[in-house]
Amino acid sequence: MRRGIAATALVAALALAATACGGDDSGDEAGGPVTLTWWDTSNATNEAPTYKAMIAEFEKANKDIKVKYVNVPFDQAQNKFQTAAGSKGAPDIVRAEVGWTAAWAKSQFLAPLDGTDALKNTEDITPSLLKQAQYEGKTYGAPFVTDSLGLMWNKEILKKAGYDKAPATWDEVKAVSKAVKEKAKVDGFTLRADAYFELPFLFGEGTDMVDAQAKKITVNSPEAVKAVDASKALLEAPGVSKLDVTADAYAHMMDAFNTGKVAMILQGPWELTNIYKGAAFKDKANLGISGVPAGATGKAGAPTGGHNLSVYAGSDKAHQAAAQKFVGFMTSGETQAKIALKNGTLPTRTSAYTAEVKATPGITEFQAILAGSARPRPELPEYSSLFADLGTNLTAILQGKVSTQKGLDTTAESYKKLLKDFS
Numbered sequence: 001m002r003r004g005i006a007a008t009a010l011v012a013a014l015a016l017a018a019t020a021c022g023g024d025d026s027g028d029e030a031g032g033p034v035t036l037t038w039w040d041t042s043n044a045t046n047e048a049p050t051y052k053a054m055i056a057e058f059e060k061a062n063k064d065i066k067v068k069y070v071n072v073p074f075d076q077a078q079n080k081f082q083t084a085a086g087s088k089g090a091p092d093i094v095r096a097e098v099g100w101t102a103a104w105a106k107s108q109f110l111a112p113l114d115g116t117d118a119l120k121n122t123e124d125i126t127p128s129l130l131k132q133a134q135y136e137g138k139t140y141g142a143p144f145v146t147d148s149l150g151l152m153w154n155k156e157i158l159k160k161a162g163y164d165k166a167p168a169t170w171d172e173v174k175a176v177s178k179a180v181k182e183k184a185k186v187d188g189f190t191l192r193a194d195a196y197f198e199l200p201f202l203f204g205e206g207t208d209m210v211d212a213q214a215k216k217i218t219v220n221s222p223e224a225v226k227a228v229d230a231s232k233a234l235l236e237a238p239g240v241s242k243l244d245v246t247a248d249a250y251a252h253m254m255d256a257f258n259t260g261k262v263a264m265i266l267q268g269p270w271e272l273t274n275i276y277k278g279a280a281f282k283d284k285a286n287l288g289i290s291g292v293p294a295g296a297t298g299k300a301g302a303p304t305g306g307h308n309l310s311v312y313a314g315s316d317k318a319h320q321a322a323a324q325k326f327v328g329f330m331t332s333g334e335t336q337a338k339i340a341l342k343n344g345t346l347p348t349r350t351s352a353y354t355a356e357v358k359a360t361p362g363i364t365e366f367q368a369i370l371a372g373s374a375r376p377r378p379e380l381p382e383y384s385s386l387f388a389d390l391g392t393n394l395t396a397i398l399q400g401k402v403s404t405q406k407g408l409d410t411t412a413e414s415y416k417k418l419l420k421d422f423s
Contacts, residue, residue, distance in 0.1 A: 034322040035066045037091040041077040041307070046273040050342040051330075058329050065322045078384075085109040090312045092323040096141055098132045098306050098377060099384025105135035106381045111313040111320055112138040118311065118327035124349045128376040133308045135381065141308025142331040143348035145339070147268040148374040149200060149302040150366060153288040154280055157263040160184040166264075166290040168300075170204070170230055173264065173293055177239030180263045187262040188239035190253045191231060193398050195390035197266055199303045201227040203375060204295020209386045210415065212378035215422045217415045219390060220408035228397055228404045230295060235398060243398055266292060268305065272344030272362040289365035291373045304374045306348065346370065382418050389414040 038055075042048055048071050055067045070091065072080060078100055084090040085104070096104065104110050113119045122130060125143055133141035153166050161179040177188025195209075202208055207223035210216065218224060235243055241262060244252050254271065256262040258278025267275075281287050294300035309327045311320055329335060333351030340347050340357045346366055347353060358364050377383055389411050397407040416422070 033064050033066045034318055035068060036093060036319060036323055036326060037068045037070060038093040038326070039070050039072045039077065039081065039091040039095065041072055041074045041095045041097070043270065043274075044071045044073075047270070047343045047345070050339055053342075054330060054335060054339065058326060062325065065326065067326060082107075082109070085312065085314065088314045090314060092312055092315045092319050093327060094310050094312065095144065095307050096310045097384065098129075098141075098304075098308060101133050101141040101308050101310060102135040102379070102381040103384060104310065105138070105140035109313055110140040111311045111315075112140055113142060113311065113324065113327070114139050116324040116328075117321075118142045118309070118324040118331070120328055120332075121349075124333060124351050126348055126350070128304065129306065129348045131379075132304070132306075132377050141310045142327050144307050144309045144331050145270075145336075145345040146304065146306035146348050146370065147270055147346055148304055148366065148369050149197065149266050149268050149292055150289050150369045151264060151292055152257070152267045152275070153264045153290070154257070154260060155286050155288050156280075157184045157186060157260065158288070161188075161263070166288055167293055168290075169294045170201075170234055170296075174234060174237040174240070176264070177237060179239070181239035184263065186260065187241040187256070189234070189264040190241040190256060190262045191235050191243065191398075192249065192253060192266065193243060193245055193391070193395045194250075195387040195394060196303065196305075198228070198231065198390070198394055200266065200292040200301060201231050201295065203301025203303075204293070204297065204299050205230070206295075206297050206299055208378070209390060210378070210380065210383070210419065210422065212380040212383070215419075217412050217419065217422050219386075219415060220405065220412040224408055225404050227295065228394065228408065231394075232398060232404065245395055245399065269344055269346050269362055269366045273342075276344075276361065284361045287361070289362060289369075291369050300373045301375045302369060302373050304370065304376045306346075385418060386415060 040051055052069055055069055081090055081094055119142055129143040129146055133139050133143055151166055161183045163176055167173045167176045173189055180188035202224055205223040205227040207218050207221055209219045211218050234240055253265060257265050258275055258280055260280035275281055276284050292300055292302045309331055311323045333349040336347035336349055336352035337354050337357050344362050393407040393411045396402045397404050
C-alpha cells in the first residue's frame with residue numbers, strides 16, 4: 001500500500017480529517033474528556049440506531065470518553081479510510097470488513113490489539129473469526145459481527161408452486177423458478193451480478209478466485225469457467241429475473257423480495273431487520289432460510305464475511321487507550337447479544353448466543369450455515385481487493401459482451417499485477 005497520497009487526493013483527505021481524531025478540532029481539552037471518532041460502515045437505517053444507543057450506554061459508564069459517530073457508506077469506506085490513513089487523518093475506530101483488516105495492517109494503518117482492553121477473553125471468540133482479524137501473528141481487529149450467505153425464500157410462494165422446502169442444488173432452483181412463474185405468476189429467483197455473490201458458484205465447483213496456500217490464481221481455471229457458466233445458465237432459465245446491472249440493482253432485488261415479487265434470493269443476515277419489515281414477511285415465519293444450493297459437484301459453500309472493529313495506528317496514546325476500551329465494550333458478549341436482538345446480526349462470541357438470541361428469527365438458521373457450509377477467508381491481505389475486477393468482468397460475461405473464458409482470463413491478468421508471486 002502506498003504510504004503517501006497524490007496531491008489531488010490531499011484535499012479530500014484533509015476534509016475527512018476534519019471529522020477524524022487527533023487534530024486540534026477533535027474537541028478535546030486539557031484534562032477534559034477524550035473525544036473519539038468512529039467510522040461505522042453499517043446500514044444507516046437498519047443497524048446504526050442500535051449502535052448509537054450502545055454509544056450512549058458506553059458514555060454513561062465512561063464519563064471521560066465521548067464518541068463521535070459517523071456513518072460512512074460501505075461502498076465508499078475502504079477508499080476513504082485508506083486515503084485518510086495515508087494522510088494521518090483517519091478516525092480513531094473503524095468498522096472494517098474482514099477482508100480489509102489484514103490489508104490495512106500490512107499497510108501499518110492499524111494498531112495491534114493483543115493484550116489490550118479491546119481483546120479480552122479471546123477464548124470466547126470463534127477461532128476462525130479471530131484468525132481472520134490477524135496479520136503476521138498479531139491481531140488488528142476485534143471481531144464484531146459475522147455473516148455468510150444463505151438462500152432466502154418465500155414459503156407461501158413456493159407452496160403455491162408445489163414446494164414445501166427450498167431447492168438444494170442450482171438445477172433445482174431452475175425447476176422451482178419455472179414452477180413459481182407458472183403457478184404463482186412472479187419471478188422465482190434473482191441473480192445478483194456481484195463477485196461476492198458469485199462465490200457460492202465457485203465454491204460449488206470446488207474452486208475460488210485464488211488458491212492462497214498454493215499461491216495460484218484460479219479465477220480462470222476450468223472449474224471457475226464451469227461455475228460462471230452455471231450462473232449464465234441460471235440467468236437464462238425460465239422464471240429467473242432478468243439481469244439488473246443498474247446502480248440500484250441491490251435495492252431493486254430487495255424491494256422485489258420484500259414485496260413478494262420474487263420468491264428466492266441469496267442474502268445474508270444483515271438484511272433480516274429490513275426483510276421482516278417487508279409486506280411479504282409481516283409473518284416472520286414466512287421467511288425460509290437454508291444453505292446455498294450445491295453445484296454440479298454436489299458441493300455447497302458460502303463465504304464467511306463480517307466486520308471487525310479496528311483502532312487507527314496514527315491516533316495518539318490517549319485516544320488509542322480510549323478506543324481500545326470502547327472496542328472492548330462494543331465487542332463484548334453482553335453488547336453483542338443486545339445488538340443481535342435489535343439488528344438480527346450474528347455475534348462473534350459464544351457467550352452472546354443466549355437463549356433469547358437463539359430464539360430470534362433468522363439467527364439459528366444462519367448459525368447453522370456458519371457451522372456447516374461457510375468457508376473462512378484465506379490468509380491473504382489482498383483477497384478483498386480481488387472482488388472489484390471479478391465483479392466488472394462477471395457483469396460483462398453475464399451480459400454476453402465477452403465469453404466466460406475471456407472475461408475470466410482478463411480477471412486473472414489483473415490479479416497477476418496484484419499478486420506478483422502467484423502463478
